[in-house]
Amino acid sequence: MSGPGAVPPTAVVPVTVTAVARRLQLLLALLAAVVLAVTAVVVLTLPSTTNTVVDYGVVDQVALAGLGILLAVGVLLLGRSRVDADASGIRVRNLLVHHELPWQSVRAVRFERKSAWGSLALENGDEVSLLGLQAVDGEYAARAVEGLRALHAAARANDPVRPPLLYDN
Numbered sequence: 001m002s003g004p005g006a007v008p009p010t011a012v013v014p015v016t017v018t019a020v021a022r023r024l025q026l027l028l029a030l031l032a033a034v035v036l037a038v039t040a041v042v043v044l045t046l047p048s049t050t051n052t053v054v055d056y057g058v059v060d061q062v063a064l065a066g067l068g069i070l071l072a073v074g075v076l077l078l079g080r081s082r083v084d085a086d087a088s089g090i091r092v093r094n095l096l097v098h099h100e101l102p103w104q105s106v107r108a109v110r111f112e113r114k115s116a117w118g119s120l121a122l123e124n125g126d127e128v129s130l131l132g133l134q135a136v137d138g139e140y141a142a143r144a145v146e147g148l149r150a151l152h153a154a155a156r157a158n159d160p161v162r163p164p165l166l167y168d169n
């Protein structure tokens with residue numbers, strides 16, 4: 001080993017690492033199914049609703065069905081978070097933001113014990129959340145973190161060792 005982040009000779013460095021929030025996707029799929037089921041019940045019972053003010057028709061049914069489908073798709077889109085990494089760098093897709101970073105700009109791959117998801121500490125002091133790497137995924141998330149750390153260490157193995165700074169932990 002040449003530096004503090006170097007990979008031990010016996011460590012296996014994966015070619016690629018991919019992480020998605022599996023349990024979150026399952027929960028969101030169930031929620032989307034519930035939204036569709038409730039929408040279907042409302043759409044099918046709407047014509048039989050007696051209301052003295054409004055007469056519901058086919059157009060109203062189609063509009064409500066479309067709204068239910070849009071809501072279900074919106075719920076499913078919340079689970080698109082993903083982390084992909086290889087020897088060249090890491091790609092992070094969170095809810096609204098996409099990051100593509102080389103390993104040289106990443107200081108550390110973090111996953112604290114009490115954190116809901118992992119994060120990347122960047123060399124410029126910023127932090128990028130890894131929403132695709134959720135603590136509730138258990139062993140799957142732990143393997144993904146180990147793979148990310150191994151890829152990071154392998155990519156940074158030949159970097160010069162930085163002198164410690166006062167605020168480094």
